[in-house]
Amino acid sequence: MVKIVILALSIFTAMGCPTGIAGGYSYGPGKSVVGCIRHHTIAPKETILDIARNFDLGFNEIQLLYPGMDPWIPDSGRYIDIPTQWILPPTRHHGVVINLPELRLYHFLPKTGMVTTFPIGIGNLGWETPVATGKITDRKVNPVWVVPESLRPKYGFISVPPGPDNPLGKYWVGLSLDGYGIHGTNIPWGIGRLVSHGCIRLYPEHIALFFEEVCVGTPFEIIYEPVKIGVQDGNIFMEVHPDIYQRIPDMEAHIRCRLKEMCLWSSISFGAVKNALQKQNGVPVRVGCLKKGGDVSIAMEASDS
Numbered sequence: 001m002v003k004i005v006i007l008a009l010s011i012f013t014a015m016g017c018p019t020g021i022a023g024g025y026s027y028g029p030g031k032s033v034v035g036c037i038r039h040h041t042i043a044p045k046e047t048i049l050d051i052a053r054n055f056d057l058g059f060n061e062i063q064l065l066y067p068g069m070d071p072w073i074p075d076s077g078r079y080i081d082i083p084t085q086w087i088l089p090p091t092r093h094h095g096v097v098i099n100l101p102e103l104r105l106y107h108f109l110p111k112t113g114m115v116t117t118f119p120i121g122i123g124n125l126g127w128e129t130p131v132a133t134g135k136i137t138d139r140k141v142n143p144v145w146v147v148p149e150s151l152r153p154k155y156g157f158i159s160v161p162p163g164p165d166n167p168l169g170k171y172w173v174g175l176s177l178d179g180y181g182i183h184g185t186n187i188p189w190g191i192g193r194l195v196s197h198g199c200i201r202l203y204p205e206h207i208a209l210f211f212e213e214v215c216v217g218t219p220f221e222i223i224y225e226p227v228k229i230g231v232q233d234g235n236i237f238m239e240v241h242p243d244i245y246q247r248i249p250d251m252e253a254h255i256r257c258r259l260k261e262m263c264l265w266s267s268i269s270f271g272a273v274k275n276a277l278q279k280q281n282g283v284p285v286r287v288g289c290l291k292k293g294g295d296v297s298i299a300m301e302a303s304d305s
Helices: 002-014 048-054 059-065 149-155 204-213 251-261 270-279 296-303
Strands: 024-026 033-035 038-041 079-082 085-087 095-099 104-109 114-119 132-141 171-175 181-183 194-196 219-223 227-232 235-240 285-289
Touching: 024 033, 048 059, 059 079, 085 227, 085 235, 104 204, 114 204, 171 204, 181 204, 227 251, 235 251, 235 270, 251 270, 270 285
Parallel strands: 095 219
Antiparallel strands: 024 114, 033 085, 038 079, 095 104, 104 114, 132 171, 132 219, 171 181, 227 235, 235 285
C-alpha cells in the first residue's frame, strides 16, 4: 500500500502537480507554466482560510476565484477548483523572485532546474512593499523584533522577544533592502493579504522550508507585474491579477505591450484576453497558440528579459 501511494505521488509530481506539500516544480525553456488546477469538496465547518492554507495558497487566491463565497461559512459540500497552477514571473528565473500583485514568492534553483513557490503577505496601503533587487544578507532563528521608531508610538514598546507574540515568527531572512526581510508570522490568516508594514510574511510551515533552502548571498528581485504570460506545449497562457497598488494606468494597454514584447500579439484570441482581463482571478488561461513554425525561444527570451 505504501509503495502504491509513493508511486502515485511520484506520478502526480512528474505531471507538474503539487502533492499538498510546498514542494518544487521543474521548469526550463518552453516550460513556464507549473502545477495544475486541483479540486476540493468543502467539508462541514471548513473555512476558505482553512482550504487556502491546506493547499499552500494565500487567502487571496481562493477569494479571487470565488469572490461571492462567504470566507467563514462557505457552502458545505460544494465542489470547487483549487488554483494551484502558476505562470512563472517574467524574470531571469534565478534566486528569489517576489511578485507583489499575485502575493507570491518563487525560489529558483537553476542547478537542479526546480522552483519552489509560496504565498505571502505584503505591505498594506501606505506601507507598500517596494520594488527592488539585492541579496539575502542574513538568516536568524528566533529573531527579536525591534520596533521601528516610527511605529513605537503605535505599539508602545521598543522590542518583542521570541515567542508566540512576535510578529516575525520563528525565522527571519534579511534583505539588503534596508529594514526589510522575509519572515514568518504569528497571524497566519494574513497570508494572501496586504497586512504588513512592508516586509514579506510566509506561513510558519513555509518559512521553515524556505529558511532551509535559501543561503546568504542569494539574489532577490521584488517585481510588480499583474500580468504574466507563458508558453507551454505551443499554447499561450495568460494570468491576470488585480493592480493592488494601483500602479498600472491602463491594464489593457499594459497587456498589449507585454504580448507585443513577447512577439505573441498575432497569435492570441482577443476575446480570451479580454475575458482574462475582466476576471483578473489569478488563474492561468489559454489565450492562443504559437503559429506553425513559430519559435518558442523568442517568447522565452522576452519573458526572461
